[in-house]
Each structure stands twice: as structure tokens, then as C-alpha cells.
Amino acid sequence: MRLLIVSNRLPITIEEVDGNLIVKKSVGGLGFPSSDFNNKQKEILSKKLFKEYNSLPVFLSKKLIDKFYYGFCNKVVWPLFHLFTNYVEWDEEFWKAYVEVNEIFAQE
Numbered sequence: 001m002r003l004l005i006v007s008n009r010l011p012i013t014i015e016e017v018d019g020n021l022i023v024k025k026s027v028g029g030l031g032f033p034s035s036d037f038n039n040k041q042k043e044i045l046s047k048k049l050f051k052e053y054n055s056l057p058v059f060l061s062k063k064l065i066d067k068f069y070y071g072f073c074n075k076v077v078w079p080l081f082h083l084f085t086n087y088v089e090w091d092e093e094f095w096k097a098y099v100e101v102n103e104i105f106a107q108e
Contacts, residue, residue, distance in 0.1 A: 010055055023048055058108050067097030
């Protein structure tokens, strides 16, 4: 049997210190690898995360993260699943981002 865990956040944070990328464990899985990294940095991070955390990052743009996570997930999914239906803030752009991110994850 093979178990795959898919998460929109990695259990790490990434900091840039003097031009070097530092990867640290994070409580609660708060890491979002964005596409703000250049291709070389993405390659380095991908290898490091696979080797040290058995994780494969999916790089998303900050704009897409904002609409997907801070938009749809936090303003629609979270209130619905916590029975705060009166706090749902529907936005078609958030929904489109949610679909796009899920398609990106499925392709990866």
C-alpha cells in the first residue's frame, strides 16, 4: 500500500539570509513555496525538501495563493466546515483560483 499526503502547505518556512535559502521546520505547516523564487532556487528547494522532508513543493504565485488560500479556503471553506455560514464571502475569482490550484496539484 502507498500513502500520499497532499497539503497546500508544507511543514516548513523558507527564509532568505544573505542570498542563501534557509529551510526550517514550522509548526502547523505554514510554508507556502511561491513562484517568487528563481528557477535555480526552485531546483535547490525541491531537492532539499525531497531529501530532508520527503516532500515535493508545488510553486504557486502569491496572487494565486491569495485568491486560493486567503480567499476561497479562508472565506468559504473554513466558515462552511465550522458552521459559520453567515461569514461565507463568495467570490467567483476565489473559486476559479481554487479550481486552478487543484488542477496544478493534480498535474504534479
